[in-house]
Amino acid sequence: MPACPTRDHLDVLLPADTPPDLIARLRAAPDGEARALALVAVARHTRETTLSGAQALGEAALSEALRCDSPRAAVEALIGLSFVSASLGQQERALDTVARAQAMLEEHSLTDLLSAVLNTRALTRLTGGDVTGARQDLQDAVDLARHARHAGDQGNALVNMAWLACSAGDPKDALHHLNLLEELIHTLPDDPLAEEFILCLHEGRANAYALLARQSQELGRDDAQRQAVQQGLMVLRAARAALQATPSLTSELLCAAHESTLLRLHGDLSGAERLARRAAQLNAVLKQRLYIEPQLCLAELLQSRGEFDAALAQYAAALDIARRQHRHLDIQRLLSAVGTLHERQGRLREALDVTREALHAANTAMDRVNGAAARHLQLDRELRQARADASSWQDRLRQAEVQARQDPLTGLLNRRGLEEGLQALQFPGDAGPRPADWALLAVVFVDVDHFKHVNDRHSHAVGDQVLREVGALLAAQVRAGDLLGRYGGEEFVLVTPVRTRGRAHGLAEACRRAVEGHDWSALLPDMRLTASVGYAVTSPDRLPQALRVADDHLYRAKNAGRNRVSPAAP
Template sequence: MSTSGVTEADRRPASLYEEAEAARGRGDYRAGVELARRAAEFSAERGDVAGQASALRLAANQLLRVGEQEAAITACTQAAGLFESIGDERGICETLTVQAIPFNDLGLHEEALDALDRARRIAQRLDDRALLYWVHNRTGVVHAAMGDLAASNECLRHALAMVDPGDDEARFCVLNNLGDNAVFRIPQLRELGRADEAEELLETALGHVRTALELAQAANHPYRQSIVLDNFGMLMAHRGDYGEAFTLVENSRMIALAHGYRSLESAALQHQAQIRLLRGDCAIAVLGLLEALERVTEAKEKPMTMAIHLQLSQAYERIGDFKAALTHYRSYHALEREAHNDVAAVRARMMVHLFELDNARLEADNARLESELHRMRSAELEQQALTDALTGLANRRAADQRLPEMAALADATGRPFCLAIADVDHFKLVNDRYGHAAGDDVLRRIGALLREHVRGIDLVARLGGEEFLIAFEGVDLPEAAHLAEKLRLVVAGHDWSALQPGLAVTVSIGVAEHDHGDPALLLPRADARLYAAKRAGRDRVTASD
């Protein structure tokens, strides 16, 4: 066949993921599924998209080993969507190669090949040899399931040429799959009269499965050991060493029984009966096939049930019980028709489910977009609420918020902090002589001049009307007075005639220093000095009482 105890503690997602991967590594797939699902949930709660996607893919990679193929497909679809949302092409590619396996197991070969074709294009674009290996390996598995062993072997040979010698899992998979193909191809070659080719393939395949068995044993991985022992046994049967073949398959069955790998156990029973058929012990083989049939029927493993009915038909025909042979042949064909219907039903069911997943993802995306738009709009409204519409400077509300913060910082650091209030001289005359539009232009230009000629850490705000505030961080009173004087000169020296012929504009400025007392007293002190500057003749800076 081809390769395809959760503790209760509040662990971090990375730790849960590592435990899930460790469970997969030792073949404890049911525990691995639960751990991976918990890792996905924890990652989702923390907003870790990459972690959630990786955990879902890991869960899928183990769900398919315990017969939960549809759940595996769903998990892969969710993982691929998450990887796509963060632009992780490698993650998408790895997920698609996993998803191809349950598609193939359910008979959805077209979907499996489509997934692998998408994965191949990504792997080629990334020029990633390891990804291309998995694409070729799994494409070979799908072609084998479709009965095209020639195409399968070609893909697997490509995979073998690409495999990293240090990647024991990858080496095991391709070697075991080549051995599995040989189990079916050898009888075909013999029937075609190509005995020499069959013998050459047999010896090559035996070399492959021996190496694969060594790798599985070195990894202490029971699932892989069970799979490869079964293939090893069937190859030995084709060699005519029936005793050794039966022992190898029995070893496979015992490992499967011990670890709850029901499908592998059923396959071993079927293959033991097949070995007896090859040896000519048809009556005993029938008993073994009937036992295997009972198990696979109970487990609803339809492909294996079909194969056993066909083998029973052939076995009964060989011992002369034609009535029983016909009964099992009819059962085989009835199941074959059901299988076609089942594939259609699964395809329809998966389409509905995947459509629902797409809708859910779209709804989640829309919700996120709406939330982001709401956040942006709220931020925009907040910004508007703190911004003077005419000049684009901070407004009185923003200044009322920032000044206590700046005073508190000065208190905490012991650094100086000064405040200046600037007022446009004779602004009413500007409005009366040139109009309110010209007055607005003057205010806008003064706001721009102030902003251009202070440091980035300083606050410039329009308090209302023709009054502006400048807060200087880390500057003492003499330095603040000097900076205010520079601002006064900038305004007075500006070419105002560009706005209106004959226009001249000046400002008066009052400056006060925070004395680490009540910050609410700072603004009135600066305001008082502003009016002192006005009374002294305007177009000047006053920094003392």
């Protein structure tokens, strides 16, 4: 966790478009809680243009809150960091962060912040596919905010409930929540929040009407389709006026995408293309690759023109974004569209492959939801035990942040720590700068052979010690800055820059020899320990594929007799 930046270094973190009032507030804030909360406010604004910048500012705010002993500012910072982590596709980190915020709420009786915490947890759950959990969190957030008369949290929850409804394919439920938002806005005359919520109201309604029109077209209900298109276009006229009063690149991008969809369904293909290109331009300005709407409306437009291969390319680009962020509902929606397109073109084999992928994605999402629930319970127990140990809340928070990325048995990175490190290499614009020499990467999987026999013959305690020593042996093969972690069970993964494929094979062979050549007699007097190794070489943008290739080579090494490297030396 970085230290809070000095005032001289703030200019490096602040985006060029930071509003003057936020800059003035930050520079005028004395050290302590006021400065931490000012950093939180700037980080919240920064999310629209740079997630990595927002994350750096949020971590700086958290450091300042820890330093000045302000639980309130720490919770505010954790809420923001959880939102950013979810947007970056770091679901485990997001849920861990929001769980710590919730634990601090209980410990310090900061009940007025509970609605904001539930709002953030709901967004994280929805991204991961837990629609039921997200809906319950948002309803609880609305009820709490209404009871506390906190209009900001209530409005945010209603906006999120409308988004959830659209994501789940229920535009009428979305319009219901937006009507409640409009009623809330009427109670906020002369409140700056009203302008922000008005923009959210119009964008949300445009989204709902676009979805309603699309569904009506699929059902062959021409009158309902025309009515939804007309209502959506009327809402967008109001949205343009609201954007003049409250400029927002994100809202402008989404409104352009919704208008493109509505114009396409209205039969105005040239207007639809102009708005789709505008949405894509705004997406490029944001440089975040967060929104699939530009690709989706363009894919549907190209499909309506019969340009099927070009449409598939746009769907693939949208899928890349959704997969990266583990957005289950969007992945399913996009795969369904791709499968339908293949089927209409008579490409039945491709359609079947997409259906299989959708089923696999659904199972993966379910595993993630279940794993997140188990992790939440585990973290809650750890935090309560730490509180019972009478350590300070600052020490507990720092320790929890380290433990979240570290395998407790070996001290190496755990799977979450590895995933975050890999993402930083794959998407440097969002997750931090990529080291200059990481242009070609070796991905190496190492798996201890017949590890079950170790546990069966010598006990799990001995097995744990074996894994610690394997971790130490592998650590001796890497350089500072390399990624090395325990991927699960007796499997380890190493990612390091290389210049040639020969260097990658040499590293893989060195890992194998380190395990085979170690003196295991003290721990395993009647056993010989070996390891199988698989590796792949890739560019950073193809890391997910390289992980699968390296894993496949690992199993080839095992099937070929173990204690070997696959592929063979080039």
